[in-house]
Amino acid sequence: MTPVATPFFFYLLSGLAVLGGVLVITRRNAVHSALALILTLLAVAGLYLMLYAPFVAGVQIIVYAGGIMVLFLFVIMLVNIERTVKERQFNRIWPVGLAASGALLVLFVSVLVKGKALFPERGLPLPEADNTQKIGEMLYGNYMFAFEIASLLLLVAILGAVIMTKKKI
Amino acid sequence: MLEITTFHYLVVAAALFVLGVIGVLTRRNVVVVLMSIELILNAVNLNLVAFSRMWGGLHGQVFAIFVVVDAAAEAAVGLGILIAFFRNKETINVDEIDLLKW
Numbered sequence: 206m207t208p209v210a211t212p213f214f215f216y217l218l219s220g221l222a223v224l225g226g227v228l229v230i231t232r233r234n235a236v237h238s239a240l241a242l243i244l245t246l247l248a249v250a251g252l253y254l255m256l257y258a259p260f261v262a263g264v265q266i267i268v269y270a271g272g273i274m275v276l277f278l279f280v281i282m283l284v285n286i287e288r289t290v291k292e293r294q295f296n297r298i299w300p301v302g303l304a305a306s307g308a309l310l311v312l313f314v315s316v317l318v319k320g321k322a323l324f325p326e327r328g329l330p331l332p333e334a335d336n337t338q339k340i341g342e343m344l345y346g347n348y349m350f351a352f353e354i355a356s357l358l359l360l361v362a363i364l365g366a367v368i369m370t371k372k373k374i
Numbered sequence: 375m376l377e378i379t380t381f382h383y384l385v386v387a388a389a390l391f392v393l394g395v396i397g398v399l400t401r402r403n404v405v406v407v408l409m410s411i412e413l414i415l416n417a418v419n420l421n422l423v424a425f426s427r428m429w430g431g432l433h434g435q436v437f438a439i440f441v442v443v444d445a446a447a448e449a450a451v452g453l454g455i456l457i458a459f460f461r462n463k464e465t466i467n468v469d470e471i472d473l474l475k476w
Contacts, residue, residue, distance in 0.1 A: 215378045219386040226390050226413055230397035235405045242409050245390070249416050252383065256427045261419075261435050268442050273412065273449045280453045281405055284460045289467070295400045296469045302399025306392055313388040317381070324380045325428065336432075343436050355443045362447035366454035372461075 215255060222248035233290055235281045239274060246270045260337045383424035391417035402467045408452050415445045 225245030232238045246269045253262035296302075344352050390413055397410025419438045426434025460466055463473075 211378050215382060219382075222386060223389050223393070226393035229409055229413060230393055230401060230406070235403055238406050238409055242412060245413065246416065249390075249420055252386070252420060253423055255378075256383070256423050258423045258426070258435050258438075261423055261438050264439055264442055265419075268446060269412075269416075273446055276449055276453060277405065277409065280456060283457060284405070284466050289403055292402070292467070294402060296402050299400040303396065305399060306396040309395055310388075310392045313392065317384060317388065321381055324384075336435075339432050340436055340439070343432055344439075348436055348440075351440060355440055358447050359443060362450045366450040369451075369454040369458045 211255065214251070218248045218251040218255070221245075222252070233294055235289070236278070239277050239281060242277075243270050243274050246274070258336065260340050380424050380428045383420060387417040387420040387424070389417075390414075390420070402469060404456050404466045404468055404471075405453075407468060408449065408456075411452075412445060412449070415441055 222245050225241045225243075225248060228241035229238045229245065232241060246265060250262040250265040250270070253259075253265060394410045394413035394417060397413065398407050401407055401410065419441050422434040422438045422441065424434075426432060426438075456466060459471065463470070465471075
């Protein structure tokens with residue numbers, strides 16, 4: 206099945222993603238930043254769907270927009286935001302940071318302009334009907350060891366988060 | 375209209391990455407810095423999935439799932455450190471976290 210109006214949806218979703226990114230780094234209130242980040246995450250999930258990656262899009266919505274952002278909002282609620290909203294939002298060396306980011310942007314632009322010819326015009330066709338099944342087979346086949354390491358990493362992260370936030374150990 | 379190629383996705387990912395770097399380097403609020411790191415990881419994920427589409431394999435998508443796992447672990451540990459620090463020093467500004475400075 207070929208998608209309809211691909212350029213329109215691509216420009217809409219990427220515009221929303223970049224707009225959300227700009228709002229994340231400019232808003233004074235951290236809650237507004239979190240909501241803008243949710244906008245970006247959902248737009249990027251839409252871009253994944255356009256790239257024939259429905260499973261990654263679902264993981265993005267469930268884990269990122271559903272799990273990680275709830276964690277962020279809880280932490281914003283625990284630390285007081287009334288004081289930080291009134292304070293200076295950017296650190297003293299922000300011109301240096303901005304210059305470094307500009308240098309990175311120049312690097313990206315030069316790489317993309319010079320390497321544009323390397324990318325083929327059309328992507329190879331991907332199977333979309335059994336995408337989830339294929340990814341599952343790869344996770345439990347090729348990437349078995351990495352999968353186990355990832356589960357261990359999550360266990361360590363859970364233990365670390367619980368121990369660090371305890372008042373008395 | 376023009377056809378959308380891998381190059382377009384790379385441009386969007388580069389824009390998101392630079393926005394995230396700007397947030398990390400200039401903001402004072404630690405929560406916003408952590409959110410900017412999430413932006414950077416999303417840009418990388420978009421690149422991985424776009425290249426996965428370009429080469430017609432699924433390895434990029436599998437790797438993107440591992441990046442999401444890492445992002446979850448990083449957010450949990452980072453926010454845990456933030457809460458522990460807030461309990462000690464009553465601040466969440468990056469430039470006031472200077473206990474090791476003399």
